Amino acid sequence: MFLSLGKGAALQKPLLKRRIDRICAGYACVEMRDVDEALKEMTSEGLILSHDETVQLTERGVKLGGEWRSLLLKKEPILEVVAGLADGSITGLVVILSAFIAHLTSTTAVFAAFLTLAAVAITNFSSFLLGGITEDLADMMTLQTLMNYSLSDIQDKKERDKSLMLVKHLFTVLHKEISRSNLYAATICSTTTLLAGTVPIIAYLTLPEPLDIILSLSVVGTIVGVFLVRYRSKRTKVHWKVTLFETVIIIAIAAIASLLLGGTV
Numbered sequence: 001m002f003l004s005l006g007k008g009a010a011l012q013k014p015l016l017k018r019r020i021d022r023i024c025a026g027y028a029c030v031e032m033r034d035v036d037e038a039l040k041e042m043t044s045e046g047l048i049l050s051h052d053e054t055v056q057l058t059e060r061g062v063k064l065g066g067e068w069r070s071l072l073l074k075k076e077p078i079l080e081v082v083a084g085l086a087d088g089s090i091t092g093l094v095v096i097l098s099a100f101i102a103h104l105t106s107t108t109a110v111f112a113a114f115l116t117l118a119a120v121a122i123t124n125f126s127s128f129l130l131g132g133i134t135e136d137l138a139d140m141m142t143l144q145t146l147m148n149y150s151l152s153d154i155q156d157k158k159e160r161d162k163s164l165m166l167v168k169h170l171f172t173v174l175h176k177e178i179s180r181s182n183l184y185a186a187t188i189c190s191t192t193t194l195l196a197g198t199v200p201i202i203a204y205l206t207l208p209e210p211l212d213i214i215l216s217l218s219v220v221g222t223i224v225g226v227f228l229v230r231y232r233s234k235r236t237k238v239h240w241k242v243t244l245f246e247t248v249i250i251i252a253i254a255a256i257a258s259l260l261l262g263g264t265v
Contacts, residue, residue: 012053012054013035013036013039013053016035016055017035039055042061046058046060047060047061047064077184077185077188077189078235079185080185080186080188080189080192081188081189081231082228082231082232083124083128083193084124084191084193084195084196085196085223085224085228085231086251086254087193087197088117088121088192088193088194088195088196088197088198088223089200089224089228090255090258091116091117091120092117092198092199092201092216092219092220093200093217093220093255094255095112095116095117095197095201096201096204096216096217096220097255098259099113099204100204113205114198114201117194117197118194120193121190121194121197122190124189124190124193125186125187125189126186128185128186129182129183132181132185133179133182137175140174140175140178196223196227199219199223200216200217200219200220200223201216203215203216224248225244225248228247229243229244229247232247
């Protein structure tokens, strides 16, 4: 229910029961009285509002549901956005400074710039897709083990076996959802990388000197100082000045290291 309902959405109890039956099909049976009992407990805890045959999440329930979606389905693309903005900004900064220092021609600069940016975006896509699947499977196995251990305390053997089977099938369903979420996350990261790197590079390649270097570096500074810092500060609940200092230091070190390794400086 937490995974299905959002703020303001309502669900009929018979429909909720049908969804549960679809999840449990061929594995375990959940009686309607079990659903009603669970709904009563959730109502007493202030998680849902129950009106006749309709249930709806409260503000507390919506917040808790968001946490469950973030934990089980990876619906909050925090790492993906941060990695995309950081990698795109660093790539754009390195390409711009390299082209400026080496006095590359327009054609050479365009080819090198977008080849480099495309390589970073593709690498991010594959890394997040493969790494996300591996990490999520490991996390799911750990969570399932913990839940199985918790359910093993149920005294009634029949109810215990039914609960364990239900959890097993639930994680089978979640695995399919998480696989889609990993593809979604990888796409977000690669797209964000392309956008964060493309905008300053295009500004550098299309504008006349010295406006090209000034405006392109300003765009990089805006992406890092506004979008990346603001997003990180909001998610971590840390003051933006601390996040700005930390982010700028990391971006600067990465850019200088890339330039040194490339033999540009």
